[in-house]
Amino acid sequence: MKRLSRSFFQEPTLDVAKNLIGKVLHYKGFEGIITETEAYIGQDDPACHAARGKTPRNAVMFGPAGFSYVYFIYGMYHCLNIVTEDIGVPAAVLIRGLKMKTPQLLLDGPGKLCRHLQMTREQNDIDLVESKDFYIKDSDHKVVFKETPRIGIKVGIDKLWRFVAV
DNA sequence: ACCCCGATCGTA
C-alpha cells in the first residue's frame, strides 16, 4: 500500500486522528497497526502543548504537517505525535497504541510504544513524508473505533478527542 | 539558575 502523503496530514486534526486508526506505521525495522490516537489542537485547546504559544519544545507543531513531534515526559518516557494542519496551526495527533506484527505484540500507551521502538527526541522533527525509514502506509484494514475523553490530562477532558480501535 | 510538574506506567 501507498505511503501517506502530505495532504493526508494537512487536514483537520480530528479527521487525521480518526483516519490514522488502522494505518501502518513503519520505523526502522518495526511495523505496527495504529490502534489508538488523540488529537491536540491549537491555542484554544488547553491540553495542547502549544496552548500558550510557541516554545523550543513545541516548535515543530507550528510547522508543516507530516513531521514527527517527539517529546520527553515524566523524567522517563517519550511520546510520538504527527503534526497536522496548515503551517502556523500548532496541532498534532498523539500515537497511543500500536499492534506490532513481528512479534505479535500490543503496545498500549504512548510511553511503552516509544520505549519499544527506541524512539527519543532524536526522532523529533522528522518528515514522515520523505524519510526513508520512518513513514506511515495506507492499509485496507477495516477498523471500527470509539471516541472517549483524552487520557492523563487535567484540562480539556470535556472533549472526546481520543480514538481507540474496538 | 532553578523550581515544579507532567499528553505515563506499574502495582495495589
Place this chain on the structure above:
DNA sequence: ACGATCGGGGTT
C-alpha cells in the same frame, strides 16, 4: 487509586 521518577521546559 496512587506513588515513583527526574529531566528539562518555562519562567525567574
